[in-house]
Amino acid sequence: MPVYQIEHLWSDVVDASTRALLAHRKVPLFRGKRPVLLPVDLYDLVYDGGPKPIRELIEAFPASCGENAWRALPPTIELYKTARENGVPIVHVTYDTRKETDPRGVHPTNRKRRQPDLALYNIKEELAPVEGELVIYKKRASAFFGTPLPAFLNELGADCVIIVGESTSGCVRSSVVEAWSLGYPVAVVADCVFDRSELTQKASLFDLHLKYATVMELPEACEFMRNARL
Amino acid sequence: MRDFEDYSWRDLVDDEVRYIYTPYVRERAVGRRPGLVVVHPTTPVAGRWSVSVQALLQEARRRGIPVVHSGNPAEAKSGEPVCARPCESAFFSTDLERTLKRMDARSLIVCGAPTSGALRATAVEGKSFGYRVAIAEETVGDESVFLHKMALFDLAHKYADVMSLDELVAQL
Numbered sequence: 209m210p211v212y213q214i215e216h217l218w219s220d221v222v223d224a225s226t227r228a229l230l231a232h233r234k235v236p237l238f239r240g241k242r243p244v245l246l247p248v249d250l251y252d253l254v255y256d257g258g259p260k261p262i263r264e265l266i267e268a269f270p271a272s273c274g275e276n277a278w279r280a281l282p283p284t285i286e287l288y289k290t291a292r293e294n295g296v297p298i299v300h301v302t303y304d305t306r307k308e309t310d311p312r313g314v315h316p317t318n319r320k321r322r323q324p325d326l327a328l329y330n331i332k333e334e335l336a337p338v339e340g341e342l343v344i345y346k347k348r349a350s351a352f353f354g355t356p357l358p359a360f361l362n363e364l365g366a367d368c369v370i371i372v373g374e375s376t377s378g379c380v381r382s383s384v385v386e387a388w389s390l391g392y393p394v395a396v397v398a399d400c401v402f403d404r405s406e407l408t409q410k411a412s413l414f415d416l417h418l419k420y421a422t423v424m425e426l427p428e429a430c431e432f433m434r435n436a437r438l
Numbered sequence: 439m440r441d442f443e444d445y446s447w448r449d450l451v452d453d454e455v456r457y458i459y460t461p462y463v464r465e466r467a468v469g470r471r472p473g474l475v476v477v478h479p480t481t482p483v484a485g486r487w488s489v490s491v492q493a494l495l496q497e498a499r500r501r502g503i504p505v506v507h508s509g510n511p512a513e514a515k516s517g518e519p520v521c522a523r524p525c526e527s528a529f530f531s532t533d534l535e536r537t538l539k540r541m542d543a544r545s546l547i548v549c550g551a552p553t554s555g556a557l558r559a560t561a562v563e564g565k566s567f568g569y570r571v572a573i574a575e576e577t578v579g580d581e582s583v584f585l586h587k588m589a590l591f592d593l594a595h596k597y598a599d600v601m602s603l604d605e606l607v608a609q610l
Contacts, residue, residue, distance in 0.1 A: 226582040262458050270461035317596035318565075321461035348566035349597070377592045382562050389525035405455045411588040415554055419526075 221410035238395045238422035240368025245291045248301045248373030253328035270321040276402040283399035283426045290430040300337045303329045304345035316349040349382040368393040372400035377408040388420040399426040447591040466599035468609040469545020469570030474498045477550030477557045478510035487579030504541035527559035545570040549577035554585035565597040574603040
């Protein structure tokens with residue numbers, strides 16, 4: 209049984225008495241033979257303005273995750289490569305911008321300032337779906353809410369899911385909670401999820417690991433995918 | 439109403455984080471025709487939140503605001519509907535949504551515990567269902583003060599209108 213040493217992912221943000229709750233953690237061991245990789249909301253919008261601190265981008269690019277997004281890009285590319293080499297299906301998740309779905313009015317969150325350019329919801333080129341990969345178009349925080357994702361996972365024969373993307377405290381988190389609610393063992397790859405602040409990133413990683421998922425780092429996630437028997 | 443950031447999470451959030459989250463700052467209000475969803479924890483959660491829930495329940499009942507309980511069959515004796523809750527969100531695999539329809543609720547007030555678990559999941563899914571969601575910070579509680587504050591921070595910025603109990607009751 210692998211033991212992931214991951215407390216360093218949040219120990220400088222989460223206080224000791226809260227961290228002590230991990231002693232009562234009830235999340236079962238992450239396991240499965242047919243994982244599916246679910247990258248959530250990795251579209252151009254969150255990389256907008258380049259790899260800079262968010263405080264320098266917020267006026268011109270209110271939805272950007274700046275350097276946090278760019279830092280997660282190389283490990284996410286590596287994760288995709290490992291998934292594809294080992295036959296792990298990738299089901300991409302992005303925002304539905306069809307005008308009939310009111311893309312300027314119906315949003316996952318109550319954020320007030322938004323980028324007007326809907327083309328920015330294209331999945332980032334380096335992470336784009338390849339021929340044959342499925343894409344979920346969603347309107348709400350969770351990748352499952354009102355989408356065919358539960359059916360896709362059944363048809364793919366998934367028995368566990370690995371979730372990456374952004375934001376850790378928003379769409380990633382609610383997708384993790386819903387995957388867990390549907391009965392899937394869930395892994396979150398810490399190197400491949402990001403948020404607007406270190407505070408929300410680390411608090412979310414801790415809380416997800418405490419309640420719903422197994423947080424792991426890139427090498428463990430790649431090893432898991434290599435060992436999955438497809 | 440107090441400043442957007444002047445609630446229980448204020449000591450966790452420095453100036454930079456506050457600045458990064460300015461695109462989320464907005465007017466807050468209780469939606470029209472609210473229904474009150476009381477999220478009962480599956481294991482006891484200590485704290486004064488339950489006293490504030492009773493105060494809010496009293497205000498709601500006095501005004502004829504529909505009330506529904508999630509997850510505590512003992513509440514059935516109040517005569518108010520109870521929806522069993524198998525997972526975290528009060529909506530997931532439950533009849534909460536059709537109960538809200540039957541009660542003609544058009545928006546939500548959500549209270550209960552734990553803030554970072556069932557309460558949070560319920561508020562997020564309420565938003566996903568298209569409801570405006572209001573939360574009074576005194577009426578939610580968690581075994582961890584840190585997780586309580588962080589959950590309220592996330593909810594306030596992205597999914598719900600977080601305010602004090604006095605501010606919420608004043609709008610009923």
